[in-house]
Amino acid sequence: MEISDYQLKKLRNYLNNEIGIYVDDSKMQTIYKRKLLKLLKEKGYSDFEEFYKDLVLKKSSFLKQDLINVFMVNETYFFREKYQFDTLVKHVLPELHIKRPANEIINILCAPVSSGEELYSIAIMLMEEGELIKKRDFMLLGIDVDSDAIAKAKAGIYSARSVHKLPPELIEKYFVKTGNLYKVKDFLKKAVNFKIVNIMDKYQMKKLGMFDVIFSRNMLIYFDEKSKREVLATFYNILKNDGYLFLGHAERVPSDIVLFKSMKIGDSFVYKKTADS
Ligand SMILES: C[S@@+](CC[C@H](N)C(=O)[O-])C[C@H]1O[C@@H](n2cnc3c(N)ncnc32)[C@H](O)[C@@H]1O
Known part of the structure; x- marks a missing residue:
């Protein structure tokens, strides 16, 4: 499966609107593309547009939550600062x-x-x-x-x-x-x-x-x-x-x-x- 630059940008904008984070192009094309491909495979999608349609039109809260969990940077530890x-x-x-x-x-x-x-x-x-x-x-x-x-x-x-x-x-x-x-x-x-x-x-x-x-x-x-x-x-x-x-x-x-x-x-x-x- 391939995800184009246009599709990556579309997803980046979706996430930006929904949760505020903004992922730059280079990270989108490397780390997040890899993570996204893995998620789509796990969820049984063979086409990005199918996934995106379910995410945005069906407003699948499970899919949205899975996507959010993939994109978050959770780094933290006790007594940080x-x-x-x-x-x-x-x-x-x-x-x-x-x-x-x-x-x-x-x-x-x-x-x-x-x-x-x-x-x-x-x-x-x-x-x-x-x-x-x-x-x-x-x-x-x-x-x-x-x-x-x-x-x-x-x-x-x-x-x-x-x-x-x-x-x-x-x-x-x-x-x-x-x-x-x-x-x-x-x-x-x-x-x-x-x-x-x-x-x-x-x-x-x-x-x-x-x-x-x-x-x-x-x-x-x-x-x-x-x-x-x-x-x-x-x-x-x-x-x-x-x-x-x-x-x-x-x-x-x-x-x-x-x-x-x-x-x-x-x-x-x-x-x-x-x-x-
Ligand atoms: C790097 S961690 C920081 C955790 C902790 N505050 C610290 O400084 O150690 C960033 C966290 O922000 C959360 N986050 C990002 N966007 C968010 C949003 N729109 N609403 C709630 N949490 C969000 C992520 O899920 C992630 O767990």
Whole structure:
């Protein structure tokens, strides 16, 4: 079977519209063409147009999900860019704890969470800090469009590579080692929630509720400018006043977007939604 450059571009535009990612021509013609051919074969298609018709016209949600799972880059690990979690636990959450009414739950969203390591890391940091969770309830939610990644997050079973940045005493405390795998202990699993959500879907995002903190690391770098701006507007809408947005180290809110106030707290650059911003 052959897939032409025109067909690859058609699929690239479809994905761009649906989930925001933009794959450049060279990656499309190499890595993704190979992945796509494999998927089509697995699904029993001998012609790209047949596949595309089912995807777009029949709106097959299974086919769409399989395609999304093939295209996603899920790279993540525990304690990735740990200094941001330090800023969260040492500065941001203590400030929010003082500002929010005593009985209000503090809601933290990881969007995207990939296979869960980022959200479990936040839960571990909170448990290690120890004082805040005695005084305040927290709700930790992780979302991703990749259903395989969310299934892995819910299972909570990781390779040695995933936990390589964790100190041995924390591995001992929060994981059960079976063979080469590390399984998250039940008490940690109970502290987090995961859901399949497309961040580009404004309706689904609004239904999640309002958040005090949003982590969105290492996804917007894969998005085109327009989708990135749409997602930032969505984050603004679901962030409470005085709430904080953390982006990946290579990501920035464009300087002409004045909705967020950027600042350095601890070792991290963060974005704050203020009543006057
Ligand atoms: C490189 S991972 C980043 C994971 C984690 N935040 C980190 O920094 O370690 C990027 C994730 O973005 C997810 N993603 C891409 N587009 C998305 C969308 N439209 N909605 C939700 N998740 C998306 C992918 O499925 C992938 O799991």
